[in-house]
Amino acid sequence: MEILQNALKALVAREAIYFALLAIGLNIQFGYAGLLNFGQVGFSLLGAYGIAITVTTWGGSYWLGLGVGLAAAVVLALLLGLPTLRLRADYLAIATIAAAEMLRLGFRTPSATEITGGTQGLQGFSGEFYELSPFPLDKKYHPFGILFTGQELWLLTVGWTLVALLVLAVWLWGRSPWGRVLKAIREDEDAARALGKNVYWYKMQALIVGGVIGALGGAVQATATRSVDxxxxxPIVTFYAYAALILGGTARPLGPVIGASLLFALLSVTDSVLRDLTTGDNPVISSDILDSQAIAATRFVLVGAGLIALMAFRPQGIFGSRTEVSIDAK
Amino acid sequence: MPSNDIRAVDAAREAKVAAARDLSDVSHEPGVVKPDAILVVDGVRRQFGGLVAVDVDHLEFPRGCITALIGPNGAGKTTLFNLLTGFDRPQDGDWEFRPTADTAKKMRNVPAYRVARAGMVRTFQLTKALSKMTVLDNMKLAATRQQGERIWPSLLPFLWRAQDQAIEARAMELLARFKLDTKAQEYAGTLSGGQRKLLEMARALMTEPTIVMLDEPMAGVNPALTQSLLEHVKALRSDGMSVIFVEHDMDVVRDISDWVVVMAQGGVIAEGPPDVVSANPHVIDAYLGARHDEALPEVELGAPLADDAEAVREEIAAEIHETEKEAGQ
Structure with missing residues (x-):
């Protein structure tokens, strides 16, 4: 029962929102437009630090900070896209992963401490957000027997509403002529060009929209933890988001969301199960084989193996279409 | 239906006669001036390192005609196509597109997507059907000036639904003409090679072009479908479009083209009606010269020429057959 409750909590947890948002952004870029953005975490960093720096360092408002973070994501997308989107897909992948690492290392350097807090990060910037909460922050709620504080409940409500709105937007985009152009670019950008589509600009739009959604993810995560570090x-964060996206199925509106929820539920379930198996008076798995410190790593091994199995038996993910995957790209 | 077909055939014949009449006074010199040109190329030069891929002094494509662009492998036909459609940039040169008799647009440095919007649409040697999209989506994609292709209006379907339905109706009409209407909802990746060629041509027409540029439209198409493709190309001319196409098969060229431009080593070496061009000694040289070079080492290694003449002839025939088969794949 406890395992089930943990799993349920993980399904809707703030991490699930965070990775769902990152993966929704990647779904627009990779799933629809075929752009390989390996630096989604860089966008999320900007979304988070936009709020943190504006509020804590400069004493501005939370909402201004949110705007600053999203604007910074647009600038990053432009900076990355302008030189690389005319080139082959791999150049964008290299540029994005490098840019994300440059941002992380830049924000943690001692010389930036006055603004970014350096390795300590920044705290205490999300008060304005929680002031709006209709739920008393410290009150305890027990939906389905799972414990949530009012503070958590407010964040989850806003976070999942945001996810729902974005899923709706992606659904509308996917069925629109705009989405059709993105898919055509993913399939063969020369064909799209030959039919009069401004491929460069469409790719830029996808990169910007996906990046801004990634920044929103970062903002939600920072607001939830009330700190940035x-x-x-x-870089691994980006790859978790890709794992969530591929688990759920690319180019499907709900794919990244279900993928992110399931990924975290799976990690939580394997964690609880492994802990149950290794603790107690007479553990099923003795501590010689698996001690408690190795559990965190082992569950990633298990979930990774599960993902490999998924790719082998259901390459289209949960929502993907089998026929679509089985058509080889030519 | 039959009377319709007859009318179509008549229209095609009339169009061909009209086109031929237009060109009957034109001399058969490379770079000759045409009475009503739709595309005029001047001094276009494209070099890849030390290799001059295209070097065309002056070339005019006649309006309302089917012009074939032929030449041995490596003559620069596809490179010229890429330059004219904005997929490649020349080192030098200029070209002008005249959508009507008294308008002219300079097309150098115009990006590919603007070339297509201006009314010059192209297809590719290796068919670019968008495999993971349905046949109908392939068609609808190609329509120009779609409201729903802008990022924010695309979120509000009521802004573009009416236009989208009109586009769909036009797409279905074209698909019916190309006998692909039953496949509308299937993924383009499930079509056969020939059907993909048909789809690519139909899709190009969705852009409502003035010039249709076909890069080896018959490559990889079985003989039965070739005939139907040829009819479709002729129909483009009867509908008032100008067609420029690259082709290897001389029979096809003779059958449908009003005018033939022969390229070799990047330049234009001959121009004229199909029968005149195929008798031109320069053209024969360009084609057979190329074959000769390939076969030469074999001849040198073998016994005296006279004894092996028959064997060599057979070998060349086999090789040509092979090349054609390869091109056909």
Whole structure:
């Protein structure tokens, strides 16, 4: 029962929102337009630090900070896109992963400490957001027997509403002529060009929109944890988001959301199960084989193996279309 | 239906006669001036390192005609196509597109998508059907000036639904003409090679072009479908479009083209009606010269020429067959 509750909580947890938002952004870029953005975490860093720096360092408002973060994401997308979108897809991948690391390292350097807080990061900037909460912040709620504080509940409500709105937008885009052009660019950009589509500009739009959604993810995550720390913006975050996207199915509006939720539920379930198996008086798995410190790593191994199995038996992900995947791209 | 077909055939014949009449006074010199040119190329030069891929002094494509662009492999036909349609940039030169008799647009440095919007649409040697999109979506994609292709209006379907339905109706009409209407909802990737060629041509027409530029439209198409493709190309002319196409098969060229431009080593070496061009010694040299070079080492290695003449002839025939088969894949 506890395992189930943990799993349920993980399904809707703030991490699920964070990765769902990152993956929705990637879905527009990679799933629809075929752009390989390996630096989504860089956009999320800007969304988070936009708020943190504006509020804590400069004493501005939370909402101004949110705007600053999103604007910074637009600028980053332009900077990355202008030189690389005319080139082959791999150049964007290289540029984005490098840019994300440059941002992380730049924000954590000692010389930037006055503004970014350096390795300590910044705290205490999300008060304005929680002031709006209709739920008393410290009150305890027990939907489905899962414990949430009012503060958590407010964040989850806003976060999931945001996710729902974006899923709706992606659904509308996917069925519109705009989405059709993106898919055509993914399939063969020369064909799209030969039919009069300004491929460069469409790719730029996809990069900007996806990046801004990634920045929103970063903003939600920073608001939830009430702190930013440069070393949480590692490249691996982008790859978790890709794992969520591929698990759910690319170029499907709900794919990244279900993928992100399931990924975190799976990680939570394997964690609980492994902990149950290794603790107690007479553990099923003795500590010689698996001690408690190795559990965190082991669950990633298990979930990774599960993802590989998924790719082998259901390459289209949960929502993807089998026929679409089985057509080889020519 | 039959009377319709007859009318179409008549129209095609009339169009061909009209086109031929227009060109009957034109001399058969490379770079000759045409009475009503739709595309005029001047001094276009494209070099890849030390290799001059295209070097055309002056070339005019006649309006309302089917012009074939032929030449041995490596003559620069596709490179010229790429330059004219904005897919490649020349080192030098200029060209002008005249959508009507008294308008002219300089097309150098115009990006590919603007070339297409201006009314010059192209297809590719290797068919670019968008495999993971349905046949109908392939068609609808190609329509120009779509409201719903802008990022924010695309979120509000009521702004573009009416236009989209009109586009869909036009797409279905064209698909019916190309006998692809039953495949409308299937992924383009499931079509056969020949059907993809048909789809690519139909899709190009969705842009409502003035010039249709076809890069080897018959390559990889089985003989039965070739005939139907030829009819479609002729229909483009009867509908008032100008067609420029690259082709290797001389029979096809003779059958449908009003005018033939022969390229070799980047330049234009001959121009004229199909029968005149195929008798031109320069053209024969350009084609057979190329074959000769390929076969030469074999001849040198073998016994005296006279004894092996028959064997060599057979070998060349086999090789030509092979090349054609390869081109056909």
């Amino acid at each position: 440069p070393d949480t913006y590692l």
